[in-house]
Amino acid sequence: MAPARPRFAAPTIQPESSGVSLTRGDACDLVAPGLAVDFFAVHAESNIGNGGPLPRWLERIRAEYPIALHSTGLSIGAHHPPDRDHIARLRQLIDRHDPSFFSVPLAWSTHEGTYLSAELPLPYNSESLTLVCRNVDQVQRGLGMRVLLENPASYLFLDETIMREGAFLHAVVEQTGCGLVLDIANVFVSAINLDCEPMGLVDSFPIDDVELLHLAGFSENTDDNGARLLIVDHQVRVPESIWAIYRRILGRTGPLPTVIERQQGSSFGLADDAAIAKQALRRAARQSMNRNQRQLGTAP
Amino acid sequence: MTRLTDFQQGFATAMLDVALPPPCSIRGAGFGSVARRFDIHRNRIATNLVQTLAERYPVTRRLIGPESFAAMAQLYTVHNPPRSPVLLDYGDTFPLFIRSLGRFPSIEYLADISDLELSLSRAYHAADAAPVSVDAFAQLSPDFLEDLVLSFHPSASLVASRFPIVSIWEAYRSEDEGQLVTLWAAEAALVARPDDEVRVWLLPSGGHAFLANLMKGATLAEATHAAADAAPDFDLIANLEMLISSRACIGIDSLALMAA
Numbered sequence: 172m173a174p175a176r177p178r179f180a181a182p183t184i185q186p187e188s189s190g191v192s193l194t195r196g197d198a199c200d201l202v203a204p205g206l207a208v209d210f211f212a213v214h215a216e217s218n219i220g221n222g223g224p225l226p227r228w229l230e231r232i233r234a235e236y237p238i239a240l241h242s243t244g245l246s247i248g249a250h251h252p253p254d255r256d257h258i259a260r261l262r263q264l265i266d267r268h269d270p271s272f273f274s275v276p277l278a279w280s281t282h283e284g285t286y287l288s289a290e291l292p293l294p295y296n297s298e299s300l301t302l303v304c305r306n307v308d309q310v311q312r313g314l315g316m317r318v319l320l321e322n323p324a325s326y327l328f329l330d331e332t333i334m335r336e337g338a339f340l341h342a343v344v345e346q347t348g349c350g351l352v353l354d355i356a357n358v359f360v361s362a363i364n365l366d367c368e369p370m371g372l373v374d375s376f377p378i379d380d381v382e383l384l385h386l387a388g389f390s391e392n393t394d395d396n397g398a399r400l401l402i403v404d405h406q407v408r409v410p411e412s413i414w415a416i417y418r419r420i421l422g423r424t425g426p427l428p429t430v431i432e433r434q435q436g437s438s439f440g441l442a443d444d445a446a447i448a449k450q451a452l453r454r455a456a457r458q459s460m461n462r463n464q465r466q467l468g469t470a471p
Numbered sequence: 472m473t474r475l476t477d478f479q480q481g482f483a484t485a486m487l488d489v490a491l492p493p494p495c496s497i498r499g500a501g502f503g504s505v506a507r508r509f510d511i512h513r514n515r516i517a518t519n520l521v522q523t524l525a526e527r528y529p530v531t532r533r534l535i536g537p538e539s540f541a542a543m544a545q546l547y548t549v550h551n552p553p554r555s556p557v558l559l560d561y562g563d564t565f566p567l568f569i570r571s572l573g574r575f576p577s578i579e580y581l582a583d584i585s586d587l588e589l590s591l592s593r594a595y596h597a598a599d600a601a602p603v604s605v606d607a608f609a610q611l612s613p614d615f616l617e618d619l620v621l622s623f624h625p626s627a628s629l630v631a632s633r634f635p636i637v638s639i640w641e642a643y644r645s646e647d648e649g650q651l652v653t654l655w656a657a658e659a660a661l662v663a664r665p666d667d668e669v670r671v672w673l674l675p676s677g678g679h680a681f682l683a684n685l686m687k688g689a690t691l692a693e694a695t696h697a698a699a700d701a702a703p704d705f706d707l708i709a710n711l712e713m714l715i716s717s718r719a720c721i722g723i724d725s726l727a728l729m730a731a
Contacts, residue, residue, distance in 0.1 A: 219557045220596035221625070224667040244556020250475040257556060282483035286553040289515040291482060292497075299475050326508045330496040331478060364508075366500045396503035402511055 184210045184237045184271040186426040187456050189448040192405070193232065194435035207446040208236075210271070212430040215242035219260050229268060239272040239383065239430065240265065244286065247306045247320070248279035248293035258313035265316055272383055272428075274319040274352045275310070277303070277340065290323050294331035295339040307347040319383055320344075321352035322376070324403045325361035336361075341377035351377065354385035355416050356409075356432075360401040373416055378424055386413055386448065387432040406437040409444050418451055425459035426452045486513060487552060520548040524562045527592045530643045531569075531585045543569070559596050563589065583632035587640055587671070590628045590662040594669045597626035602665040602718035615725040619691040621714075622722035624663050629674075629682055631659035637673045665718035672717050677705030682714065 184190070193211035211232060218229055232238070242261060245253050265273065278290035293299055311318050320343060322336060334342075340351055353376060362369040388407035394400040409431060421427065429452065431444045481494040493509035524544040525532050532540040547568045553561045566589055570582040602624060611619070630636065637660045638652045659679035661672045674682070681698035689697065698705040714720065 216557050217559075220559055222599035223594075223596050223626075223664065225596070227667070246556075250473055250479055254556075260557065279479060281556065282479055284554055285483070285487070286556045286558075287483060287486060287516055288519040288553060288558070289486075289512050291479075291486070291512060294475070294478060298473060302473075302475060326511045327505060328498040328500070329478075330498070331474065364500070392507070394499050394503075394507045395505070396499060396501050398500045400508065400511075 182210075182235070182237045184239060184428045186428060187449075187452045188237070188428040189431075189445045189452055190239065190428065191431045191441050191445050192433045193238075194433075206442050207449040208442065209449075210237040210239060210428070212239045212241055212432070213268075213270070215240045215261055215264055215273075216244045219264060226267065233268050237271045238268060239274065239428075240268070240270040241274045241321075243276065243280060243290065245275050245306075245310055246279045246281040247275050247310065247318075248277055248291075248299070248303055249281055249306070250279075250302055251281075253306050253310055253313075254281070255313070258310060262314050265314060272319055272352075273314065273316050274321050274383065276321045276323050277343075278323045292323065292325060292327055292329060294329040295334040295336060296331055297334075299331075300334070300339060300342055303343055304346045307343060307349050311347065311349065317349055318347075319350045319352045321354050321385065322357050323361075324354070324357040324364075326364050326400070326402075328365060335375060337372075337375045337377050341380060344377065344380045350382040351380045352383045352385055353378070353381040353420070354387070354432075355413050355420070356385070356387035356389055356403050359413060359416060360389050360403050363399055363401045366398075369412075369416065370419075373420065378420065381424065381427060384417070384420070384427050384429040385432055386417060386429060386444070388413070405432050405434040408440040409447070414447065414451075417448070421451055421455035422458065424455075426455045485509070486516065487549070489513065489549075517545055517548065519558075520553065520561065521545055523558045524548075524565060527562050528565060528585050528588045530588055530640050531581060533643050533646075534581060534584065534639075543572075559592075563593075565589070580632075580634045580636075583630070583634055583636050584640060586632075587630045587636050587660060587662070590630050590660075591669050591671070594626035594628065594662050594664040597624075597664060600624050600721045603720045603723055605715055605718075607723060608715045611723065617690065617692040618725045620688060620724045621685050621691075621720045622724070623686055624665060624719050624721050626662070626664040626669070627686070627719040628662050629659065629679055629686070630662065631657075631679045633657045636660065637671060640671065661713075661717060661719060663717055663719035670717070672713055675706060675709045675713060677702030678710050678713065681705065681710050685714075 188209035189207055190210035190212055191208055193213050218225060244257055276290045279293055280287050280289060280291060307318055320340060343349060358372055359369050362372040386409045388404050388410050389401045390404045392400040392402055429448045431441060431448060433441050478496060485491040485494050493505050497505055499505045499508050521541050521544040547565055551564060566582050566585040569585055572578050635652050635656055635658045637658045642652055659674040661674055661682060663670060677698035680701035681694050684694035684697045695707055
């Protein structure tokens with residue numbers, strides 16, 4: 172089926188773009204003039220169907236806004252190669268809706284034909300690096316599009332992990348030509364849960380490979396031993412601890428397109444969070460412009 | 472067999488069977504139990520799948536209440552984990568599962584309602600096709616009527632029950648307190664999505680036999696005979712009117728024309 176608009180005219184995501192997760196129930200509230208929403212992050216697997224109003228609904232959104240597709244079903248961290256049928260379905264979705272980005276979590280979610288419907292943790296070592304690179308490579312060839320790998324939220328130490336997450340992700344980028352999504356809530360939550368200093372973990376992230384940022388909130392818990400345990404929560408607003416890291420990262424990278432993640436039925440304050448991100452993005456754009464001008468001014 | 476295979480095998484097995492302890496290659500921040508940390512992943516799977524079923528079977532859930540539904544759905548997910556990362560089809564066998572819980576009228580009734588909801592959610596994602604217009608039916612020559620063969624929209628399906636499933640579904644489809652269903656009688660439904668909206672038609676007497684035969688490729692004459700056998704008060708005109716106005720047909724053919 173032909174795209175709703177010719178490709179050259181379709182809007183694309185810019186460095187200063189701020190976007191939000193789009194689910195069916197929220198569309199009417201969010202697709203409104205005057206909101207700081209420049210694009211939508213769309214869950215790929217929720218939009219694969221034979222027909223019906225859903226693809227047409229997405230086509231209408233796509234005619235007005237660029238989209239970033241996020242897929243949770245490819246199981247890029249599985250020991251087995253990705254499912255060819257699923258790659259073919261995603262390719263159809265990409266051909267129809269022409270997303271600016273296509274991202275997947277660095278995790279596994281399938282095992283022996285069962286879909287586990289969660290992002291399960293992957294040990295970081297040379298064997299898993301080889302397998303992830305093979306899987307990313309197959310997905311990129313099958314989709315005809317670059318993939319962005321997203322850092323996961325960690326809740327557990329894995330005995331078999333011998334590499335740091337940042338080094339692992341950077342190695343995959345080097346070997347496959349993919350890019351990265353930096354999910355700031357996932358980094359923060361992982362740091363607390365694995366007893367690291369959050370800023371230290373952020374600073375060790377291969378920031379130059381990052382093309383898209385994800386922001387979300389979390390809930391406070393404790394583990395069996397009374398240690399602080401944070402759980403990523405896509406039903407709440409982005410807390411100040413995450414905004415602080417976000418501003419610090421933008422200070423280093425300049426503006427990077429940013430998604431506020433939220434699940435269906437939790438749109439409270441979503442447009443406000445998108446507006447806060449937009450403000451930070453504009454400020455980062457001004458700062459990097461000033462920096463460039465200063466550098467030009469001091470050039471011989 | 473690789474080390475990653477072993478790790479994922481052990482992790483996935485423990486993920487799916489709550490009676491098993493977490494694998495021994497994982498740890499928390501200290502040396503104590505990792506149960507709560509491991510349960511974050513277990514809970515996420517359960518929550519996602521129960522939520523998926525709740526979205527596909529909202530009236531079934533409303534009829535038995537959210538707690539009973541969650542317990543039933545969780546039991547289903549443990550024995551029927553999804554085989555595909557596309558969850559639009561997940562829970563196609565949920566009505567069958569409900570039916571397997573026991574031979575009681577209350578179970579049968581709930582399973583029948585969930586059958587109707589399954590038809591609705593399948594119709595929503597079914598392939599698109601252009602319905603035959605009402606005019607096209609009006610222009611049919613009476614000579615060919617007996618040999619008429621119809622093809623149906625990919626979204627079209629039938630559901631029948633010895634309970635008033637359509638009336639109950641109508642009464643409980645919104646969050647508001649449902650009206651009482653006064654006439655406790657068998658009902659059958661045609662479900663279809665000719666355009667964007669999925670619709671449910673309560674079938675007249677004999678309508679289920681009539682449409683079931685037409686959907687199998689029977690001629691209009693054959694389907695009429697079957698319907699009259701099933702229901703002595705079968706009204707062909709009323710059934711045809713309902714069928715034409717439903718716009719659930721996408722093609723008209725005549726055996727006589729095809730032979731010619």
